[in-house]
Amino acid sequence: MSDASDRSNVLDPETIRTLGALAPRAGDSLLTSVARQFASSELLDELLAAASTGQIEAIRRAAHKLKGRSSMVGAARLAELAGAIESSPDELADDETRAEEIRGEYRRVVAALWEAAGVRGDERLQR
Amino acid sequence: MHPSVRILLVDDDGLVLGIAARALEEAGYEILMAGSAEEGLEVVERCGIPDLAVLDIRLPRRSGLDLGHMLRQTSDLPIVMLTSVDDAATAVEAIEGFADDYIRKPFNPNELAARVSRILSRRQTPAPDSAVLELDDVILDLARRRVRRDGEWIPLTPTEGKILEALILNRGHVVASSRLLDHVWPDGDVFEDALRVNVHRLRRKIELDPAHPRYLRTERGLGYLFQSSSSILSAGRHGYT
Numbered sequence: 001m002s003d004a005s006d007r008s009n010v011l012d013p014e015t016i017r018t019l020g021a022l023a024p025r026a027g028d029s030l031l032t033s034v035a036r037q038f039a040s041s042e043l044l045d046e047l048l049a050a051a052s053t054g055q056i057e058a059i060r061r062a063a064h065k066l067k068g069r070s071s072m073v074g075a076a077r078l079a080e081l082a083g084a085i086e087s088s089p090d091e092l093a094d095d096e097t098r099a100e101e102i103r104g105e106y107r108r109v110v111a112a113l114w115e116a117a118g119v120r121g122d123e124r125l126q127r
Numbered sequence: 128m129h130p131s132v133r134i135l136l137v138d139d140d141g142l143v144l145g146i147a148a149r150a151l152e153e154a155g156y157e158i159l160m161a162g163s164a165e166e167g168l169e170v171v172e173r174c175g176i177p178d179l180a181v182l183d184i185r186l187p188r189r190s191g192l193d194l195g196h197m198l199r200q201t202s203d204l205p206i207v208m209l210t211s212v213d214d215a216a217t218a219v220e221a222i223e224g225f226a227d228d229y230i231r232k233p234f235n236p237n238e239l240a241a242r243v244s245r246i247l248s249r250r251q252t253p254a255p256d257s258a259v260l261e262l263d264d265v266i267l268d269l270a271r272r273r274v275r276r277d278g279e280w281i282p283l284t285p286t287e288g289k290i291l292e293a294l295i296l297n298r299g300h301v302v303a304s305s306r307l308l309d310h311v312w313p314d315g316d317v318f319e320d321a322l323r324v325n326v327h328r329l330r331r332k333i334e335l336d337p338a339h340p341r342y343l344r345t346e347r348g349l350g351y352l353f354q355s356s357s358s359i360l361s362a363g364r365h366g367y368t
Contacts, residue, residue: 037145
């Protein structure tokens with residue numbers, strides 16, 4: 001399967017095309033900026049930390065934000081997982097399998113965003 | 128390009144801010160960003176009332192709905208809600224209260240720019256027979272609510288237009304702040320701060336050196352004065368279209 005095909009399983013191609021078409025600023029494409037923000041975001045850590053200590057309202061808040069971000073970049077599966085947690089935040093508190101599932105999907109989204117931005121693995125640390 | 132058309136974007140998610148800002152900048156607007164309602168109010172205090180505001184609802188501490196109501200009390204700037212709150216009751220509350228549009232997240236950035244552009248162009252619909260005032264370095268087109276400077280037309284908000292109109296009609300005479308408040312906000316319980324903010328913005332548009340205004344003068348403790356010996360000219364004769 002091609003890289004583009006792998007990516008389209010994680011990110012909506014139309015959304016990526018729209019974001020990719022917006023003009024770069026200071027030599028940085030919007031997709032690079034979005035990938036960087038996803039990669040460096042502490043949102044997933046906040047969500048999982050809140051889950052490990054059973055802070056229901058903090059889980060709901062972080063899940064809501066993660067759902068919004070994921071939807072904006074066309075990461076439908078991640079948005080769906082975050083949306084389910086937002087609806088039933090108490091379930092994440094006792095469910096390590098679910099936490100692992102969202103962690104894995106988040107990693108896939110970050111990798112797909114870097115890929116869509118055309119930034120290679122060895123360049124990502126510098127961005 | 129839309130010279131000097133400034134849009135205030137308020138959202139607590141940097142990623143959303145970045146995407147919306149990039150789309151609106153590409154459409155030629157100047158963007159002022161804030162991560163909370165409080166920060167949004169600080170931006171308005173510092174930079175003056177923008178030409179349009181795009182507000183998220185779920186902000187930390189004070190909500191975007193509160194911010195929208197506050198902005199509406201002091202100005203008639205167009206307000207667009209950009210939010211993940213998708214229940215109809217909230218949308219109706221915002222639209223009935225103050226909002227000109229309600230866009231749900233996730234949004235298409237190009238659609239956001241198109242909607243903003245549409246709202247702004249409706250607000251700036253030119254009047255058929257405009258009267259203009261030609262000064263040394265600027266042209267004030269009252270009926271079309273715009274100012275020409277350095278070869279570019281800069282739009283005025285309706286509030287700015289009303290203030291300028293009242294001052295120009297009384298040019299050479301001090302207009303009391305209370306009279307201006309009654310003229311601009313006849314139904315509103317609005318304070319002088321709102322007037323000051325709008326005058327500050329007007330100066331940025333019509334004065335070459337806003338810190339030392341040549342035309343729009345403050346008469347401390349009394350009100351404002353428009354100082355100019357120029358006369359009103361007909362738009363048709365001078366071809367300002």
